[in-house]
Amino acid sequence: MRLYLLFTLPILMFLGGCSTTSAVVTDYNPRANFSSYERYAISDTSGAAQAISPFIVENVKDSLQRQLKAGLYTPADKTENTDFLVRYYIAEAAETVDRSPRLNLGFGSFGGNFGIGTSVGVPLGKDKINRNIQIIIDLLEPADKKLSWRGSLVIELNDKDPKVNANTIERAVTEIWQQFPPQ
Template sequence: MRARHGFILGLVLVLSACSSTDVVTDYNPYTDFSSYQKYRWSETSGADKTVSPLVVEHVKTALAEQLNIDQYKLAAKADQANFAVRYYVAEGAQTIDRSPRLGIGLGSFSGNVGIGTSVGVPLGKDKVNRNVQILIDLLDAETQKLSWRGSLVVELNDKDPKDNMARLHSAVAEIWSQFPPQK
């Protein structure tokens, strides 16, 4: 019975280690988000110089779609906005996707004590994954102070722009799903 619980616990730990990065949010608890109806784009939106302008445009388009879905309207004039929307795309840390490996192991088990060893033999080349971090900020229209922030790190596919567009749209939707914050 203990072995079964140990196996299940181990499986849960392995699966949780493989999960994607979660959305990180922060907000000013004194902000009345219910008053937010009309927005304007912040002039400080943009990206690191290393990030493709196409990636930035996909993020802006996806964010505009999310705002529209939630019925926030783009203000005709900047002074009519209740809040400003700023987005920023930063180059994230690159990760190395290790090629599949063949494990050869030795082990012994006796009297509830186990000793084991394993050697990994690479079966292919390592792949470097390109990551970007998407930041979405909501600012008070008058003071320009930050009222809400959501961010997520997304892995991009260097070979498929359509896949990247889908990943970026999904990431923006995931970030936006955290707004407004639950108090």
């Protein structure tokens, strides 16, 4: 049994560390009446940090509008006819470093209850810095522009393929929107 735990724990820790997607984070006003939400307008305060590509911003906006339409929400013809405002914001998130594969050489000796070990890691390539963004979607009350619901998710962008980014953004916005309305 001890041997089983000795191998299982490191494997579970390794698999947990391999996760590349963060979880959706949500918060909401428990007094908000989400069942009355039918017509929306995109808030004019939506946007992104200066360093975010306009193509990324457009992908988020388009994905969000598809999710709203799929949820049977309709755009309001006039601002005063809205049940809720939708605001999105894209911010830069902390970059992560994807370490290149390494070749490890280990030496050790075991005798009785004493052991000595050493390992040397030799990089086989260059480290890759992953660019991450955080997508934040807010729902606001139209009268006072107070926040009623927020969902956010950090995703990793691909520096080489805009189509991959568009698909990643679509999945992220869908994942955020699946958390609305709160249970």
